[in-house]
Amino acid sequence: MRLWDSATTRVNDAILAFTVGDDPERDLALLPYDCLASAAHADMLHGIGLLSDKDRSDLFGALGEAYQLARAGKLPIATEQEDGHTALEAFLTEKVGEAGRKIHTGRSRNDQVIAALRLYARDALLEIADASVALASVLIDRGREHAATLMPGYTHTRQAMPSTVGQLLFATGEGLIRDIDALILALGHANRSVLGSASGYGVPLPLDRQRVSDSLGHLELDLNSVFVQNSRGRFEGVVLFALHQISMTLSRLASDLILFSSEQFGFFELPVDLTTGSSIMPQKRNPDVLELVRAVPASLLGRYAEVTGLLQGLGAGYHRDLQRTKAPLMDGLEDSRNVLAVMQLAVERLGVNKEACAAALGDGIYQTDAVYAHVRGGEAFREAYRKVKESPQARIDHDELLRTRVHEGVPGTDQSEPLRRGLERIQEGLAPHRARPVSLGKA
Ligand code: ARG
Numbered sequence: 001m002r003l004w005d006s007a008t009t010r011v012n013d014a015i016l017a018f019t020v021g022d023d024p025e026r027d028l029a030l031l032p033y034d035c036l037a038s039a040a041h042a043d044m045l046h047g048i049g050l051l052s053d054k055d056r057s058d059l060f061g062a063l064g065e066a067y068q069l070a071r072a073g074k075l076p077i078a079t080e081q082e083d084g085h086t087a088l089e090a091f092l093t094e095k096v097g098e099a100g101r102k103i104h105t106g107r108s109r110n111d112q113v114i115a116a117l118r119l120y121a122r123d124a125l126l127e128i129a130d131a132s133v134a135l136a137s138v139l140i141d142r143g144r145e146h147a148a149t150l151m152p153g154y155t156h157t158r159q160a161m162p163s164t165v166g167q168l169l170f171a172t173g174e175g176l177i178r179d180i181d182a183l184i185l186a187l188g189h190a191n192r193s194v195l196g197s198a199s200g201y202g203v204p205l206p207l208d209r210q211r212v213s214d215s216l217g218h219l220e221l222d223l224n225s226v227f228v229q230n231s232r233g234r235f236e237g238v239v240l241f242a243l244h245q246i247s248m249t250l251s252r253l254a255s256d257l258i259l260f261s262s263e264q265f266g267f268f269e270l271p272v273d274l275t276t277g278s279s280i281m282p283q284k285r286n287p288d289v290l291e292l293v294r295a296v297p298a299s300l301l302g303r304y305a306e307v308t309g310l311l312q313g314l315g316a317g318y319h320r321d322l323q324r325t326k327a328p329l330m331d332g333l334e335d336s337r338n339v340l341a342v343m344q345l346a347v348e349r350l351g352v353n354k355e356a357c358a359a360a361l362g363d364g365i366y367q368t369d370a371v372y373a374h375v376r377g378g379e380a381f382r383e384a385y386r387k388v389k390e391s392p393q394a395r396i397d398h399d400e401l402l403r404t405r406v407h408e409g410v411p412g413t414d415q416s417e418p419l420r421r422g423l424e425r426i427q428e429g430l431a432p433h434r435a436r437p438v439s440l441g442k443a
Contacts, residue, residue, distance in 0.1 A: 003086055003104075004139075017079060019320065024077040025324050027084030031070035032295045033119035034088050034112065036437050038103060039063045040193055040215035045105055056100035060440070062095035067440040084116075085109045087095070106207050108199035110318040115195045116233060117329070119216065121239055122190040122433060124333040129183045129430055131340040132176050132246060133423055138347050139173035139399045140423075142166075144416040148402055151260075151267055151357035152365055153411065159365045162401045165267070165352055167411040168256060170419065174347070175249035177422045182242035184429040188205045189238050191433050193218040196283075197225035200317040217435035219369050233311040236329045240304040247297040250343050254290040257346065261287060267360065269351035289342050296339050303328035358398065376404075 005011070033075045048058040066088060069075040075085040086109075093100030103203060130154045147163035153163030171423075193213030196202065202225045213221050261268040270287055278284035314321060370393035374384035405412040 002080070002082060003089065008185065020079050020082050022327060023083045023259060023323065024079055024081075025075075026330060027077055027087075028070070028073060028075075029330060030113070030116040030120055031075055031084045031088065032067055033116040034084055034125075035063045035067040035070060035440055036119060037112065037115040037195060037216065037442055038088065038092075039438050040105060040212045041107060043215055044212045047211055048203070048206055048208055049310045050105055051099065051102060053273075055096075055102060057400070058096035058099040059092065059103060062100070064091050065095065066091050077345045083109065085112045087355075090314035105206050106198065106203050107195060107204050110199045111194050111197045111228060115193070115216075117326070117436060118190050118192065118194065118218075118235075121188060121235075121329065121333070122339075125183055125187050125190055125239065125242075126430065126433060128243070128246070128333065128336050128340065128361070129180055129187070129335065129426075131344070132180050133426060134182065135340055136173045136176040136180070136419070136423060137171045138344065139176065140348070142347060143173060144414055146352055146354075147358055147414045147416075149352060150361065150398055150401065150412075152360050153364070155175065161360050161368050161411075162361060162365055163411040165357060166179065166414075168253070169347070170415040172249060172253045174422070175252075175421050176246065177419065177426060179246040179249055180240065180426050181429070182245050184426070184433075186239045186242040187433045188219070189235050191217075191219045192222045193220070194222050194228040194231075197222070197228035200226050200229040206245055216437045219432060226316050229322075230316055231319045232318075233307050233314075233325050236307040236325045237304060239329060240300055240307060241334050243332050244300040244304055246336060247293075247300050247339060250339055251294045251297050253343070254293040254346075257289050258290045258294070258352070264437045265360070266353055266356045269353065270346065271349045273350065274346060274349060293339050293343060293346075296335055299335060300332055302397050303332045361395075363392065363395065366394075366401075366422060367392055369396050369401060370394075374406070402422075 002011070013192035042056055042063070043061040045051045046053070051059070055268075058141060066075055066283065075087065075091065077084050081087045081090060089104060090099065091100075092103055143166040149165040151165050151168075152159045152161055153161045153167070193209065193216055195212045195216075196207045209221055222231060257268055257270070259265060261270055270285075270290075272285060274289055275285035276288045278286065304329045310321050310324055367388050371381070371384045371388045373396070374387065375381050402412040407413075408416060
């Protein structure tokens with residue numbers, strides 16, 4: 001039964017199914033967070049005298065039970081109920097009667113859904129941030145291991161100047177650190193309280209919104225009740241932007257690993273169990289995993305376009321259009337978790353063929369170093385350039401290539417220390433978001 005139905009206003013079944021969409025499945029993931037938010041809300045209602053001690057403890061008991069069931073995926077949502085919020089209210093009312101009928105005091109499904117989405121996203125973003133830190137960390141370790149493993153550096157996919165395997169890995173680690181900055185920005189949006197804004201216009205009751213915010217471990221309130229509704233879609237956009245950045249960093253590395261592990265290059269080797277076979281060509285071991293990683297930014301960009309595109313033309317406040325921001329957000333978070341997990345394996349277990357890397361340096365790649373040997377001897381750069389252009393010079397000893405590269409961030413240097421400091425700063429940025437909300441029952 002819908003909360004808003006009556007004997008004279010029964011909705012057509014096809015309209016109900018269409019408007020409900022995939023909410024009953026999607027809301028399963030939000031239900032545990034809806035329980036946490038509902039507990040904070042109930043506690044506040046008790047604090048301002050709208051729930052009795054018994055109401056509060058009845059609700060906390062029933063919410064604890066609902067939380068456990070929801071986490072185990074055992075709190076079903078019927079199409080008839082439309083969404084998880086109605087399913088939860090029905091559950092509470094069945095368990096504790098009167099107190100269940102009071103839980104919706106001072107709220108609307110419009111703020112209830114955002115409250116749950118923010119808590120859900122906060123957890124997911126922290127998980128993704130931790131996975132990104134772990135991946136950055138292994139990139140730094142492996143970068144250090146191969147700081148002096150020479151390989152060609154490319155521009156335009158043509159040999160340019162000497163580089164190292166470490167340089168490629170450090171570059172990806174540094175990219176991830178910048179990406180985690182974007183995740184922290186998204187966490188800042190997730191970690192703000194919305195309850196009490198109700199349908200977008202508050203309620204004529206002295207609600208204590210700050211108390212709810214504090215119970216949920218949020219950093220601040222989103223103040224204006226209409227803005228809370230306007231934040232929907234925009235918030236999802238900020239999250240998907242950050243996820244898209246991560247995916248592009250990983251896509252770029254995946255693309256290089258695909259190329260450089262091919263037969264013609266042979267610089268890298270993916271362990272057999274990370275590759276997949278062919279149904280027709282017996283010899284094949286394919287880097288499908290990396291190809292799928294390479295493809296993920298397109299999906300995330302699509303989802304970003306979807307959530308921000310939905311907002312076009314919308315006036316202030318809630319519109320049902322906003323329901324369709326849920327799937328792209330959830331799928332984007334899921335894709336990101338998966339991509340980080342497989343790249344962690346790929347980087348940890350990547351084989352490096354040092355001999356093949358060094359042997360690939362062609363005659364041309366030494367020429368800029370030859371120019372700089374003259375420059376170090378006091379010649380003007382342009383003179384030295386012309387001289388080497390007219391008569392290309394001999395290859396340079398590899399130890400010398402490494403010895404002469406000394407400035408910050410250049411191939412051959414160990415960049416692990418400054419990058420590790422970057423990761424420490426990341427942890428400081430994440431710390432305020434790790435506060436746990438009121439916990440219900442045994443987690
Ligand atoms: N499923 C809805 C959504 O995601 C929840 C809010 C419903 N509010 C409403 N007035 N129908 O937007």
